[in-house]
Structures are given as C-alpha cells and as structure tokens.
Amino acid sequence: MIIVYDPNNPATNVPRSSEGGVSSQEAQPGQAFEQRSGAVHPPANAHLEEPSPTDASQATEPFTHPHAYAQSSAQRSTIPLADQPGTSSGQQFVQSEPGTTSFPPTPSSARRKISWLGALLAALIALTLFLFGWQFGAHNSNGSNLLPGIPSTTNGTDSARATVIAKVRPTVVQVNVTGSSGNSVGSGVIIDKRGYIITNNHVVEGGQNMEVVLSTGATLPAQLIGQAPDDDLAIVRIDPTKSHLEVAALGDSSNLQVGQEVLAIGNPLGITQTVTAGIVSALGRNVATGNGTILPSTIQTDAAINPGNSGGALVDMQGNLVGIPTLTAIDPQFKTPANGVGFAIPSNRVNFIAPQLIQYGKVTRTGRAALEIQAADVDPTFARQNNLPVSQGALVVEVTPGGSADKAGLKQNDVIVQINDQPVTGILSLGDILIAKNPGDTVSVKIWRGSQQKTVNEVLGELPARS
Structure with a gap:
C-alpha cells in the first residue's frame, strides 16, 4: 500500500493501492486475449494527564488506556514505621515540650510518610524487574525487539519471498528469437538437467534462430525440440555442458487455492529477471487464445504479466513452479492489456505435455x-x-x-x-x-x-x- 500525500492538495491524502485488485471476471465467449507473456492506540505525541492536585473539586475518574495501569489508594500497601526509643510498642508519640505529651501524628501526616516510602520501594522493585526483563529479552530475541514467540509478520514474509526468488531466479532464462518477421523476446524455465527448457509456443513460433540467456548472463544457442500449439507450449534445448544449470522444482497445481500468494519471474519488455507479486485470483479458467484454441483450466493471477513474461515462471511461496505465464486479458474498450488479469498454464498440464515433446518432439496424446x-x-x-x-x-x-x-x-x-x-x-x-x-x-x-x-x-x- 502506498500513501499518496500532497500537502498542497488535501484531496490526495488518501491511501491508494499499488497493485491491481483481484478480478474474478469470467472470460466471455469471443473475448480476445493477447498472447503475452483490536485496540486503537493514541498518537505517539499524545499524553495522559492526571487531575491537578491543587483543586480537588476538579478531580475526575482517570482516563484508562490499554497500556496504562492505575493503582487506587485502596490498593497501596501500608508499611509501618519502626518503633523509636521512648515509645510503647505499636504506638508513636512526639515529644514537644518538657512535661507535656502530644497525641500521635495525624493520619494525613502518616499517610504522606507511608506513601513516600511505598513509592520508593515500588520504584526499586520496578527497576529490578525492568533490568531482569531486559536481560531476558536480550537473550531470547534473536535480534528482534519483539517478545519471544511472536514472529515479525512483515520481516518473515519478506524473508520468505527473498528466499524463493533466490531459489527460482537461476532457473528462469530469456529466450531470444530471430524470425522472418523480426526479433522477439520471451522467457523460459529450465525443467531438466539435460538442458531442456519449457516456454510458450507463441514465443518460438516462426523462429529461425534462437538463443538463451541464463541468469548469469551467459548466452547459449538453443534448438527447438517440439511444439504443442493446442496447449501453447514448446521445448527448446541448450548444451548442458556449457554452463552449470539450475533446474526448477515442478509443483502440483491441483493444490493451489484462490488467494494464495504467487510470484511471476520473467523478462518483461526484455528487462531480465524481473519479479512481480500477486495472488491466485481464480482457478480452472478456460480461455480462448484468439487463434481458435482454448487453453483449459488456466490459473488466473493478478501478478503482472507483460510482453516478454510469456514462458516464464509462476511459483508458489515454497519456490515450486506452479504455472507458465501465457496470456493477459485485453480491455475491449481501449484494446489494451487489462491490469491484473493474467493467465498461466498449470504445472500439471506442463508435466503431461513436456515429457512427450522431449521424447517424441510432438504431442502423441492430448489427454483431452x-x-x-x-x-x-x-x-x-x-x-x-x-x-x-x-x-x-x-x-x-x-x-x-x-x-x-x-x-x-x-x-x-x-x-x-x-x-x-x-x-x-x-x-x-x-x-x-x-x-x-x-x-x-x-x-x-x-x-x-x-x-x-x-x-x-x-x-x-x-x-x-x-x-
């Protein structure tokens, strides 16, 4: 969430979302898709004031706060004064003049002395507890200022996301294609240590020469192995002996749930190794590609899918490849890509088609x-x-x-x-x-x-x- 604030324009002092919302709009027949890849805390400067002791008539009930603790006079402990020489046990007298004896101190005077000693003792106890508590927290915080057992949600999520990205990025490549109609750029994912890379068929279709750019920056020539037009999938291969290859872990897309966080990694607009985040917006979407084919049971996501993302990786927060970003919806009014409405081919479909392309160079069983x-x-x-x-x-x-x-x-x-x-x-x-x-x-x-x-x-x- 980004807070947009302009001191000269009060109308802008509202929160605005930095990401597209979750869309559940079903693709209509005939709709075209472009091939592309609870406590309320007071302000920090607020302070609480007690009623002024100089005017008892203005005293009111103290304001209670979730983090404040007030002790009434009835709860204060009384500490007796020690016996003094010349006094009877349990009684206190003050000798004022020779030959005369005064009454014991007035209750108000005793209360003042008792209150002063009680406050001093309470302060010593509080200081001891504070020092002990600081020591306990220092030994159990593991670098966090939170209480033991309470994880930092934000830091934990960021750390998990960074771990996933570090794991998956080396498996995502850029696919450069040269054809009769010009040059194009797409993405691909290494799925086999023998150098096999999954990508979209529309990325390589019509290509005459291909090369793959690894996450390390190394560029290697690539060979087209097989195509599956009905599923918009293709396999290209590079020589695995020319560079160390990291292989993506193929996940089970049937375990995905709507609302689950996912990351899209690819090369949008040729900007390599770009990561966008989103959620699973819907499952089981059957979408028309515009060339007469229907992609079955795709994953809808609001993670940004831009030109060049096609053929890249859609991964869950365990770093498993769960989809291949393929399509983005086209706004029928403006004829432009619709933000936050993208579709990916499920990994289970990839797992069914890819082995056939690797073994036979074509699809022998569609399973449809x-x-x-x-x-x-x-x-x-x-x-x-x-x-x-x-x-x-x-x-x-x-x-x-x-x-x-x-x-x-x-x-x-x-x-x-x-x-x-x-x-x-x-x-x-x-x-x-x-x-x-x-x-x-x-x-x-x-x-x-x-x-x-x-x-x-x-x-x-x-x-x-x-x-």
Whole structure:
C-alpha cells in the first residue's frame, strides 16, 4: 500500500493501492486475449494527564488506556514505621515540650510518610524487574525487539519471498528469437538437467534462430525440440555442458487455492529477471487464445504479466513452479492489456505435455476428451433460416467416420443442446464441458434431429494433437 500525500492538495491524502485488485471476471465467449507473456492506540505525541492536585473539586475518574495501569489508594500497601526509643510498642508519640505529651501524628501526616516510602520501594522493585526483563529479552530475541514467540509478520514474509526468488531466479532464462518477421523476446524455465527448457509456443513460433540467456548472463544457442500449439507450449534445448544449470522444482497445481500468494519471474519488455507479486485470483479458467484454441483450466493471477513474461515462471511461496505465464486479458474498450488479469498454464498440464515433446518432439496424446465431430454455433438467425426447433446449441457439421460420435449414432445436422445435465449454447460451452472430461468417459448427449428430441450415450474419444 502506498500513501499518496500532497500537502498542497488535501484531496490526495488518501491511501491508494499499488497493485491491481483481484478480478474474478469470467472470460466471455469471443473475448480476445493477447498472447503475452483490536485496540486503537493514541498518537505517539499524545499524553495522559492526571487531575491537578491543587483543586480537588476538579478531580475526575482517570482516563484508562490499554497500556496504562492505575493503582487506587485502596490498593497501596501500608508499611509501618519502626518503633523509636521512648515509645510503647505499636504506638508513636512526639515529644514537644518538657512535661507535656502530644497525641500521635495525624493520619494525613502518616499517610504522606507511608506513601513516600511505598513509592520508593515500588520504584526499586520496578527497576529490578525492568533490568531482569531486559536481560531476558536480550537473550531470547534473536535480534528482534519483539517478545519471544511472536514472529515479525512483515520481516518473515519478506524473508520468505527473498528466499524463493533466490531459489527460482537461476532457473528462469530469456529466450531470444530471430524470425522472418523480426526479433522477439520471451522467457523460459529450465525443467531438466539435460538442458531442456519449457516456454510458450507463441514465443518460438516462426523462429529461425534462437538463443538463451541464463541468469548469469551467459548466452547459449538453443534448438527447438517440439511444439504443442493446442496447449501453447514448446521445448527448446541448450548444451548442458556449457554452463552449470539450475533446474526448477515442478509443483502440483491441483493444490493451489484462490488467494494464495504467487510470484511471476520473467523478462518483461526484455528487462531480465524481473519479479512481480500477486495472488491466485481464480482457478480452472478456460480461455480462448484468439487463434481458435482454448487453453483449459488456466490459473488466473493478478501478478503482472507483460510482453516478454510469456514462458516464464509462476511459483508458489515454497519456490515450486506452479504455472507458465501465457496470456493477459485485453480491455475491449481501449484494446489494451487489462491490469491484473493474467493467465498461466498449470504445472500439471506442463508435466503431461513436456515429457512427450522431449521424447517424441510432438504431442502423441492430448489427454483431452472429444466428441469427434465438427460443429458450428446455432443462433436465432441461423435457426430461423434453417427452420430449426431450437435457437441455440451446437450443430453437427461433420461426424468423424468410425469415431465415438459415429458409433453412438450422431448424424450430420443434429443439434446438440445438452451434455449430461449441462446445457450447450454453442461450441464454446461445448468445449468447456468437454475440457472437464477425460477420454473414455461416458456422457449422455441430448440432441434435436428435425422436430424430434433424442438422447444418445457416447464414450468420449481423444482430441487429436495438431502438429
């Protein structure tokens, strides 16, 4: 939080947040995304005053404070004066003139003496306790001025963050790509000691020459190993014998929780090894990339993702790689990147795709369910022109011969309106439903065929990979 203060402008004397807020806005169909990577304490100068002793009529009840302790006269201990020569035990007399004897001292005079001695004794006790307490605190504070057992939240968080950054930074690299359309810069993360680096497919797509800049500043030539366009992932490789490589620890993205703190590390705008902080704003976001593909179950975060961050690291506070920053939302009104609305590919998806790219140079199994049809949107205009019984749904344009839909009995021109209990309003909603399924799952498909409604059961196939 930054406190903005202008003494000449009272309107500015308000706190303003230095970070974008947490956004939970769902990506709408058709929305484009740009490929980019409780006590109240008085003021310090406040003081408490006791009623003036010179005017007892003005005395009032003392102001109580959470950190103040007042002792009433009834609580003060009384210390008897020692017997003096010529006095009886337990009695005190003052001899004033020869042959006369005076009464004992008045109560007010005795109280003054007792009060003075009591105050002196209390001061000595307080000083002793203070010195002892200071010694105890000095031996148990470990450099902190807090009481033992009470950690410093701010210092502890800062220290943990710094530790994570020191651990992860050496695993994050800059990826420089030269292509027919010019030069571009992205980020990558070392995930294998053999020199394999994960990055985004859109970072390396169309590249003719590539090089990787390590956190040490060393620049090494890189080779493209494999691409997964449907997941916007790619693998490049450098020679591991040319430099010492640190490898990122791959975390389990299924354990993430909304509100959890995360850090994004990359090379935004070519500014190397930049760290931004944020939280997990939402989970399971299915977002369209703008080129016809949908990235499933992405992590939404308000950690800044700028051009050049793509392919970098999104890490938790244990230093585990939990995502690959990939997209940022575009403000439809101003056509500019929306602050605090970024998306990262989950590490569990990376863990599924990357080994295939390393071993085969391509994706052999997408792990994504498919109806094995080609479909198109049904809207009110299309429905009216074609005399369809419904005004929304997914029209079956083509059925893959021998595929799961063909085996289930789906036909061309059928209109799919529901999968299990979930309504289908178009191809985007159909895609969202299928993303949550696995190949081999059985689903009930409700369709309209002409003027008749039917339900068929289909065992889902697997979405083929694009090369």
